[in-house]
Amino acid sequence: MEGKMMLAIFLASVELYAVVRSSCPACTNIDNFSDLVIHNTAMDSTFKILKDFGLLRCVQQCLFRTRCNSINFDISRSICELNQATNNSPSFRNGSLFSEMTNWPKRLAGICENRSCPTNKTCVIEKQGSQKFTDCITDDRSPLDKGYTKAPAFPFFYKTYTVNKNYADASQTCHDEGARLMEPDTEEKNTFIRGIIDEQNTNHVFFGLTDFQDIGDYRWVSNNATLTFNDWQRKEPQLGRGEFCAAFYKGLAWQWVNIYCYRELQFMCEITVA
Ligand SMILES: [Ca+2]
Numbered sequence: 001m002e003g004k005m006m007l008a009i010f011l012a013s014v015e016l017y018a019v020v021r022s023s024c025p026a027c028t029n030i031d032n033f034s035d036l037v038i039h040n041t042a043m044d045s046t047f048k049i050l051k052d053f054g055l056l057r058c059v060q061q062c063l064f065r066t067r068c069n070s071i072n073f074d075i076s077r078s079i080c081e082l083n084q085a086t087n088n089s090p091s092f093r094n095g096s097l098f099s100e101m102t103n104w105p106k107r108l109a110g111i112c113e114n115r116s117c118p119t120n121k122t123c124v125i126e127k128q129g130s131q132k133f134t135d136c137i138t139d140d141r142s143p144l145d146k147g148y149t150k151a152p153a154f155p156f157f158y159k160t161y162t163v164n165k166n167y168a169d170a171s172q173t174c175h176d177e178g179a180r181l182m183e184p185d186t187e188e189k190n191t192f193i194r195g196i197i198d199e200q201n202t203n204h205v206f207f208g209l210t211d212f213q214d215i216g217d218y219r220w221v222s223n224n225a226t227l228t229f230n231d232w233q234r235k236e237p238q239l240g241r242g243e244f245c246a247a248f249y250k251g252l253a254w255q256w257v258n259i260y261c262y263r264e265l266q267f268m269c270e271i272t273v274a
Pocket residue numbers: 236237238243257258259
């Protein structure tokens with residue numbers, strides 16, 4: 001009962017805190033939740049992204065994992081990022097929230113409070129009838145451990161490859177890591193990716209867009225969706241030449257071109273939130 005009451009107070013306090021922080025000084029002092037840093041996010045140490053998790057469940061998911069030490073929480077999109085760093089100083093990001101584990105009531109973890117699982121595992125609470133018990137289950141291998149980097153303002157991890165491969169082999173390389181070829185499907189993401197590949201010593205970088213089905217009908221590979229945004233160069237895509245794959249081209253500020261799939265180019269993989 002006390003626990004439920006505490007959770008209710010916590011949730012209420014978070015809402016109040018986010019909305020009327022300045023006019024609600026008492027809200028900042030309930031049960032050690034005084035350190036929710038609104039409009040901030042920590043970079044570089046996110047090892048897991050969870051979608052459609054409320055703030056409380058995000059905090060719990062962090063408490064369940066030995067390697068987790070802080071969270072970023074995207075308030076409007078309910079995206080929860082678990083960070084492993086202990087003392088990363090958060091930087092400004094509108095609509096985000098940062099909080100460190102050291103300031104949370106540990107009993108939010110329920111019966112997982114005193115269960116410490118190995119670093120690659122997470123504690124889960126299971127039920128059998130009215131009995132609850134804990135278990136340590138293997139966590140998905142973190143993209144961070146596979147050499148991926150978390151995009152600071154986006155819910156995905158990315159990795160650049162400086163080896164040249166044809167489209168099929170590039171795609172397979174991403175797939176083998178539980179990833180896919182990068183899909184720059186919004187203007188914001190496209191701009192971010194162009195910034196990343198501009199550091200690469202190359203002229204072309206494949207990404208996950210093809211018109212294998214119908215010439216000129218370009219589709220994102222992951223979900224077969226048509227384009228709602230594009231960044232084709234002025235004379236691209238050129239049709240009827242068998243150029244079924246897409247790549248960024250340095251020649252014109254990394255705008256898009258279609259290109260032969262057998263060309264061996266650099267590429268970029270991404271791992272998004274499931
Ligand atoms: Ca072309």
